[in-house]
Amino acid sequence: MKFATWEDGGVVTAGVVGEHGLHALPAGVTVLDLVRAGLPAALEAGTAAFSAPPVPVDAVRLLPPLQAPTVRDFVAFEEHVEGVVKGVSGGTGGVAPEWYQAPTFYFTNPYALIGAHDDVAVPPGSQRFDFELEVAVVVGKDGASLSPEDARDHVFGYTVLNDWSARDLQAREMRVNLGPAKGKDSATTLGPWLVTADELEPYRDDDGFLQLDMRVSVNGVEIGQDLLSNMGWPFEELISYASRGTWVRAGDVLGSGTCGNGGCLGELWGTRGEAAPPPLQPGDVVEMTVEGIGTVRNRVVEGIDLPPVRPARQRPRNRKRQS
Template sequence: MRFATWEVDGRVTAGVVGTLPDGTVGLHELPARTTVLDLVRAGLPAALEAGARALEGPAIPVGSVRLLPPLDAPTVRDFVAFEEHVEGMVAPSGEAVPAEWYQAPTFYFTNPYALIGAHDDVAVPPGSKRFDFELEVAVVVGADGASLTPEQARDHVFGYTILNDWSARDLQAREMKVKLGPAKGKDSATTLGPWLVTADELEPYRDDEGFLALDMRVSVNDVEIGQDLLSNMGWPFEELISYASRGTEVRAGDVLGSGTCGNGGCLAELWGIRGDGAPPPLQPGDVVEMTVEGLGTIRNRVVGGLDLPPVAPARPRSRSRKRAQ
């Protein structure tokens, strides 16, 4: 089943994705004030039951609404689970993939307030000249848990959605030289959508090693830039959830991104491999489209961002340890 959240004339509604008599996508409304996060917290069986009831009601065309992120995620973690992506990112330095990458799945927390919908415009972050996309899939946790084993974590999966981790590469590079981040480099926008697909729908794509072999593609201005299989992850999503919960807890509704896929999943990877700036950074007017098998398509247009004053540099310090008299 597929769950969505949308807005019409200022009214936000959650519902189930279905098919209209003419074969196009329709949206069936859930009871008033019910959110997709409510359904996730209620658990998959209850969510499927509520969705089945909603499908019995009328539907509106998806083209008549503004799709929002499918759920209001309380937290968003983003992993770096594709070895090929890391290879491209370290290529300019001539280094190999760090040995530490193989030891455990690494992630950072990103901004849950910056989530945008499947067709929303995305603004270039203030001061950035090297704006980029990142093609990912995200898993949504379906039940609270702590220090879960991978086997336990599989029962904590509610579903999956497409994630585009928009990245200001110049801001990110500066921050990471301070041994922190990415922070502002990843703070401006994250597309989530178009809907949340329940885990049972994707089981037919699971391969013999337990990975979901979904085709992933990204294009800019209708020219394909990258293509990969989700099954090229170094760890399955169950391992990512298990690691995120290690010594702490995950909660229903938490979103965990796979990290950028390889083979052109972002521009920076291609810049590293090719040793030049082609394709160029994203500019206002560019349209980025991502399609993942079984999950749908998101399509966002890049627009100009705010023109803000430069950030003030740190002030010189005397290193005095006593107050002036």
């Protein structure tokens, strides 16, 4: 089943996706409510919603399928790391041994989530704007210190994630050995809807990975293609790691990290040794399609013009107040 959230005439509605459009859930019910209720209850509510008259998808504005309490973004594709180390971080190539030891993630901005067809503004001060093709898993129930086997029961579903990235801001931040932060928090696309886990089980291989085709194009020209099954860890391992010594909660979103083979421009800049294709510019349209989930399509627009950030002053390092 596919759950969606949309806005029409200022009214926000949640519902299910059917053959002829969107079918509304009862007023006031959100997709996050259904996730917290658990998958069996959500499927029951979704089945009942099909009795509501369909609303054409192209007649409304799709919002992120749910308002996620937290968003973690992993870096689970080795090929992506290889390219980005050279193209963004300024390294000489290769993957740090620490990458292989455990999944790595950072927390990104849950207030910056945008819908499947929303415009995305270039972050202030950025000249090297980029996309990142990912799939996100949505946690279906609370849990702490979960084993990977237990984590399988905590998967509610999946959605497409585009981690928009200001590569120049990111590169500066990561040289401070803390980040990324402002390089990543301007926008994250989620959508077009949330697909329940049962729909994607037929794609699971013998090693527990989902063999989903992933593609991204800019202005109609395909830039990258990969399989989700090229992840270094399956989603159950990511949920398990995120929960080590702490909690994951129903509705939390965990991104796979960017796929390889052109899943972002930064990877290609590293492997090719030049900014080709060039950074995104206002007017560019980025389209991502993940098999079994759907397509998101966002247009890049001009961002706001802000004054440069003031640099730090040179501290005198006095230890006593001056009289």
